Amino acid sequence: MQPFTQITGLVAPLNRVNVDTDQIIPKQFLKTIKRTGLREGLFFDWRRKKDGSPDPDFFLNQSRYESSTILLTRDNFGCGSSREHAPWALLDQGFRCVIAPSFADIFYNNCFQNGILPVVLKADEVLSVMKEVVGTEGYQLTVDLGNQTVTTPGGTAYRFDIDSFRKDCLYRGLDSIGLTLQHEAAITAYEQRRQQDAPWLFADVR
Amino acid sequence: MAGTTLFDKIWESHVVRAEPDGTTLLYIDRQLVHEVTSPQAFEGLKLAGRRPRRPAATLAVPDHNVPTTDRKLAITDPISAKQIQTLEENCRDFGITLFGMNDIRQGVVHIIGPEQGFTLPGTTIVCGDSHTSTHGAFGALAFGIGTSEVEHVLATQCLVQKRPMTMEIRVNGTLSDRCSAKDIILAIIGKIGTAGGTGYVIEYTGSAIRALSMEGRMTLCNMSIEGGARAGMVAPDDKTIAYIKGRPLAPKGDLFERAVQAWQQLKTDSNARYDATVTFRADDIAPQVSWGTSPGMVTGVDQKVPDPRMMSDEKTKNATERALEYMGLSPNMPITDIKIDKVFIGSCTNSRIEDLRLAASFAKGRKVAKTVHAMVVPGSGLVKQQAEAEGLDLVFREAGFEWREAGCSMCLAMNADVLQPGERCASTSNRNFEGRQGAGGRTHLVSPAMAVAAAVEGHFVDIRNWS
Ligand code: SF4
Numbered sequence: 055m056q057p058f059t060q061i062t063g064l065v066a067p068l069n070r071v072n073v074d075t076d077q078i079i080p081k082q083f084l085k086t087i088k089r090t091g092l093r094e095g096l097f098f099d100w101r102r103k104k105d106g107s108p109d110p111d112f113f114l115n116q117s118r119y120e121s122s123t124i125l126l127t128r129d130n131f132g133c134g135s136s137r138e139h140a141p142w143a144l145l146d147q148g149f150r151c152v153i154a155p156s157f158a159d160i161f162y163n164n165c166f167q168n169g170i171l172p173v174v175l176k177a178d179e180v181l182s183v184m185k186e187v188v189g190t191e192g193y194q195l196t197v198d199l200g201n202q203t204v205t206t207p208g209g210t211a212y213r214f215d216i217d218s219f220r221k222d223c224l225y226r227g228l229d230s231i232g233l234t235l236q237h238e239a240a241i242t243a244y245e246q247r248r249q250q251d252a253p254w255l256f257a258d259v260r
Numbered sequence: 261m262a263g264t265t266l267f268d269k270i271w272e273s274h275v276v277r278a279e280p281d282g283t284t285l286l287y288i289d290r291q292l293v294h295e296v297t298s299p300q301a302f303e304g305l306k307l308a309g310r311r312p313r314r315p316a317a318t319l320a321v322p323d324h325n326v327p328t329t330d331r332k333l334a335i336t337d338p339i340s341a342k343q344i345q346t347l348e349e350n351c352r353d354f355g356i357t358l359f360g361m362n363d364i365r366q367g368v369v370h371i372i373g374p375e376q377g378f379t380l381p382g383t384t385i386v387c388g389d390s391h392t393s394t395h396g397a398f399g400a401l402a403f404g405i406g407t408s409e410v411e412h413v414l415a416t417q418c419l420v421q422k423r424p425m426t427m428e429i430r431v432n433g434t435l436s437d438r439c440s441a442k443d444i445i446l447a448i449i450g451k452i453g454t455a456g457g458t459g460y461v462i463e464y465t466g467s468a469i470r471a472l473s474m475e476g477r478m479t480l481c482n483m484s485i486e487g488g489a490r491a492g493m494v495a496p497d498d499k500t501i502a503y504i505k506g507r508p509l510a511p512k513g514d515l516f517e518r519a520v521q522a523w524q525q526l527k528t529d530s531n532a533r534y535d536a537t538v539t540f541r542a543d544d545i546a547p548q549v550s551w552g553t554s555p556g557m558v559t560g561v562d563q564k565v566p567d568p569r570m571m572s573d574e575k576t577k578n579a580t581e582r583a584l585e586y587m588g589l590s591p592n593m594p595i596t597d598i599k600i601d602k603v604f605i606g607s608c609t610n611s612r613i614e615d616l617r618l619a620a621s622f623a624k625g626r627k628v629a630k631t632v633h634a635m636v637v638p639g640s641g642l643v644k645q646q647a648e649a650e651g652l653d654l655v656f657r658e659a660g661f662e663w664r665e666a667g668c669s670m671c672l673a674m675n676a677d678v679l680q681p682g683e684r685c686a687s688t689s690n691r692n693f694e695g696r697q698g699a700g701g702r703t704h705l706v707s708p709a710m711a712v713a714a715a716v717e718g719h720f721v722d723i724r725n726w727s
Contacts, residue, residue: 070582071575072454072554076693081674085325085339087299087346089407099695104681129575130455133488134693135672136390137297138406159458159490160390160404167408217422219283230408231310234416237277237285241313241418244276244287251273254511254519255289255383 056169057227061150062196063123066113067187073127074134075161079143092143114147118191124151126184129177132161141168151197153204155180166220169227171199173214199225263529266495267426267461270401270526274384276418286421288413289383292369293320293356295347296674297388301411302350313417315355319378322347323368324674326361328637328664340675354414367640367666370394370608374478375640377507381496381523386413391608391690393484396493397477398500399526401461403490424490425535427460428528431468433542438723440618441476442610442688442707444468444540445483446548446558452538454556457489460536463528464494468542474503475614482609483690486555495527547723549595550692550705552583557692558705559595561722567591586694587702588682596720598704600684603628603715604697605661605708606637607671607689613646615688615708620652622712622723628660629718635662635677637669661715673697686714 083095096114103109113119125144131154132140141164144152150170155177157165165172175183183206187193196205199221205211223230234241249256264272276285298320305311312318325340335341344361351358359365365372370391373379379395385402386392388410395402405419413419431444449456462484464477472480477494484492501520504510511519546560557580559566568584568591571577584591589598605611605619616638628634636656638644644666647653653663670677671689679685679701688711692703706714713721 071579074554074691074693076672076691076696080695080699081672084296084674085337085343087303087343089300099699104700130458130488133454134390134485134691136388136404136406138300138388138408141406156455156458158455158488160406164406164408167406217283218281219279219420230420231308231412231415234285234412234418234420237418240277240285241287241416245417248273248287252382252519252522254515255380257509257511257515 055167055227055229058150058169058171058199058224060196060198060200061123062194063150064119064121065124065126065187065193065195066119066122067184068113068125068127069184071128072130072133075132075137075140076134078132078140079137083143084137084139089142090146092139093146096143096147121148123148124153124195124197125149126180126187127152127154128180129155131157133158136160138164138167141165141170145170153180166224167230169224171197171224173197173204175204175212175214179212263532265426265528265532265534266399266463266493266526267401268532270382270384271423273382282423284421284423285418286384287418288386289317290378290385291318291410291413292373292385292387292392293318293410294324294369294387294389295322295343296324297407298350298410299343299346300407301388301414302354304411305354305414310415312354312356312414317417318356318414319373320347320351320356321359321366321369321372322361323366324668324672326366326667327675328667328669328677336676364641364645367643368608368611368668370482371612371639371643374398374474375507375642377504377510380504380510380519381500382526386419390485391482393490393492394478394482394608396481396484396491397474398504399493399496399523401491401493404485424461425459427457427462427489428534428537429462429464429540430466430537431464431540431542432466433468435468435542435545436724438709439545439547440707440709441472441479443545443548444542445480446550446555446705447545448540449483449487449555450548450558452487454486454554455488457484457487460489462487462489462492463534464492469494470497473614474499475612478612479609483555486690496523547707547710549710549720551587551589551595552580553586553692553694554583555690555692555705557583561595561710561720563595565589565591565593565595596722598684599719600632600686600704600714602679602683602685603632603634603711604637604670604685604687604689605635605711606639606669608639609690610688610708611637611639611643613643616643616647616652617650619708619712620655622709623659623661624655626659626716628715631718632715634660634715635664635670637664638666640666670697686711686720
């Protein structure tokens, strides 16, 4: 996994609440057996008007947001299905960071598995940055995981919280399976204990 | 000493180790796998040269992509076929039990877990699917995970987790006649909102919950995720034990007796505390109909479509305006005036045998309106078989419903069952997101009884006084 330390990048605004994973990447793109190539499915239905032509109002169709790496959005982003295709598609589009007042649990977890940093800022902070982004072409933010800050071009620094364990894994780009396998002895000891207490859980499911 | 909750008991008994910041390595007893969220996990294992730690703790089934028309015909969509074939190959290569497409036991992953006795009280169960919360109905800690975590569990039988908070949702009183678990959960989501449960595991308690059948409790727990909670649970009782007894993968003989003793301890102590508690009265719950594009946008069938002009909160107002535009509804329109084109009875929320019996009891002797196309998709091959043994298929067919093979079908429309743009559907499924059942399609979430009544009348009716 690609580590995340600090990025400075163009910000794309998605001013909607409750953006669900069905919108981030609709089902027709879930038939793939790969993690890559999902960019064309990102916000597929919102990118087009009813007649199928690109909707110029949607941010991804505007050249000023083309190379953005930070997505700024509203409450409860990523709700709904557990599909990891959602962060894969965001990553494929070039996003390394999503900033919102709140995230749905599974999506939040899935980001960390893919080198994407989900940042929770207060709702009023998000709204004020959103205004600046829309009003200023070429607007960039600096997101610093080490210091847990988001800094605006004007120099305002917003602090965000993150679990230390998750932070460490993302910062160093660690392979989480590899980390868990280091505790192999503890897992085996647990299984032996558990087999005594609940032997019915160790029968084959065949 | 302060008591512990049902959740605490299950959590504690699965801790392998804990980091100083509380991050926990949690042991996972069982995993369910389906074709959509697993290929990249198996690929990851292969690339890293890893093997599943306990392949015998995993059960796989294709459900999302399978056609619900005649199974003997090949899948027409080559990409769907490829995904199902990939699952078959992976299960073979890694020694995982698979209920294949032509196995009578095939069905929606959350239907077959309980049906087979794979889902047991006191266990941790995961699946790369958000509706894994369904299995909490048995007093299990069951939650959805992403594909990377699917791979993690396959390789280690563990997951790295942060301890969630606990929320009690207590529902006392008695449900009105013809109201169901679906109405309870929709009313709950309507009140707490789609993010109300974020960060929590919900335990449902109270007399109205105890009165629910196992099927009803599964419907309830299934939609916990729509309220933002990753998991919902109901403490096991005699109904739970009676449901499990004799199922193919359930423990047998002495082992069963031992298990039952352990399961009887699985309840929240009277002096335990939850981080939050919300209470409802079942008597106040009307049959529910969702009117918007998020499960929290829901109201009683005796109400009207809300008016965004009356809303002061900017966020709610904008979201409502957008939703009404997408749904093609005008403010203040009575819910019972909403006309529908399609009816879908199915999904992991409402396609168990009890749902179909109930739906059939309302469909019997009636006819689907000429303007409506209605279908029933059983949750599994075994549900279908049972329904046919009871003659339910005939009841549905005579009333004008299509009777299909088991699968997810139009719950997410990954197979050929889709809504056309602008079409309006009364659906017993769990999500009414934009385009969920087909691009431009409009979904109204309802109970099976409400879906049948809507199919017959061509618009929503209050099932409580439908004659
Ligand atoms: S029935 Fe619907 S919600 Fe349930 S697993 Fe299938 S697609 Fe998901």
